[in-house]
Amino acid sequence: MQGIWITERIRDAEQRLLAVTPEGALMYRAAFGLAVHAAEMLKEHAGRVAGRRVALLVGAGNNGGDALWAGAFLRRRGVGVTALLLAADRAHPAGLAALRRAGGRVLPAEDGASVLEQADLVIDGIVGISASGPLRPGAANLLEHISAPVLAVDLPSGVDPDTGTVDGPAITAARTVTFGARKPVHVLNPARCGDVDLVDIGLSGELGEPDLLRLDTADAAGAWPVPGPEDDKYTQGVVGIAAGSAAFPGAAVLAAGAAVRATSGMVRYAGPAADVVRDHWPEVVATGSVFDAGRVQAWVVGPGIGTGREGREVLEHALAQGVPVCADADAITIIANSPEVLDAREPGTPLLLTPHAGEFERLTGRPPGSDRVSAARAAAARFDAVLLLKGHCTVVADAGGRVLVNPARGSWPATAGSGDVLSGMTGALLAARLDPWLAGGVAAYVHSLAAERAARGVPVPASGILDAIPEAVRTIRALGQG
């Protein structure tokens, strides 16, 4: 798993490391790594390194210092480097001296329009982990003059380091080079960061446990249930799907289908869309009601069940079975309207809630806001549940404060029925007895991979995402073993 640390923790770790490191050594390491990546970008975008032009946007802090030192390294490789100082009297003194020694040009930022327009690469050292708020006017005024690719130092300036939110002018980077550890912005706002490269500056020993985790392919592959020689359809876990209605059977077909695609165990369906589900998925054991559905190891309840009395009874029944429940869509609205339904929950039974932003607001009384991680954590604690907050970056928090994040691979999955596919897959993983927190994270991972595979640059319907689940699982298993 990839660890991600909030800036307060990074700053503390840096202080401890600084205390035992010769002065300037950390910045030297950081800037050297930055210069290597800058040279790669010049080769990639401008054909070669020597003779190309780089503009440095230099703020008042150490982020600007990194940019200045990197500029000095690039000068040694024959690059024409101009530093544009946003706060001339506060630019990092050693970095500035190093750049000047190396023959770099230095200008006040307000004179930098033509330098930016002629640059082959722009290095954004405006602000790093000590940023607050959007870019200030001095920096913001420069944005319109940037046409070259931007390499962000540590993070794209103007984007909040801990929440990834953008409230005004901000940099959009083609690539971000970060130091010591990944920060939340890198996973919460990947569109602004571009590709993120991590440069080791020796911080790992000081960091402690990460604040957020991101699954990689090997994690998803390792967690994905694989039947053994002794397994049969029951031992792998039976998942029950309570979804859809006679008038709107689509959610039932999608959720049940996703479960079928995600497990080699058994899938039961219970509800008024039994005939339609059976027609689509002959392998599903379908009955008309949850009350005669038989035993399952996990329930998915909610997509398309409606928010009236019947839906409420279905949810209460599932919650009382003593098995994990994934409550999605209408089930979340039912809980929001009548929180007392949760009294039916067997104590200690895992509950996974999968709201999008609107459902989250209904459930908790307030929108997730800019700090989606904290919002998801608080809601998970409040409901003693795993809370999977859908969005461009899916956040999965548990009641103990653990958080998994899964940045989407594009926006195509934001389509009708996509959530039904996610909940069906989540149910299959819960039935296979995965830790519910991990089940949510793995389902989100495979869902986004399936969506990417299915879309390949064009719109994809939810049924297309569903059909791509086997390919996505095959992909993670192949990569995870390799």
Ligand SMILES: NC(=O)C1=CN([C@@H]2O[C@H](COP(=O)(O)OP(=O)(O)OC[C@H]3O[C@@H](n4cnc5c(N)ncnc54)[C@H](OP(=O)(O)O)[C@@H]3O)[C@@H](O)[C@H]2O)[C@@H](O)CC1
């Ligand atoms: N510590 C280490 O060992 C290492 C640190 N490293 C590097 O240091 C970076 C952190 O450096 P840092 O703490 O000096 O602050 P930094 O992020 O450069 O910004 C501070 C200045 O920005 C300003 N400012 C704030 N918000 C703003 C906005 N919205 N728009 C515009 N300006 C804004 C604010 O101005 P003020 O409010 O003071 O006027 C303040 O002066 C870190 O990200 C990494 O790159 C690496 O070299 C590895 C070793």
Ligand SMILES: [K+]
């Ligand atoms: K920056």
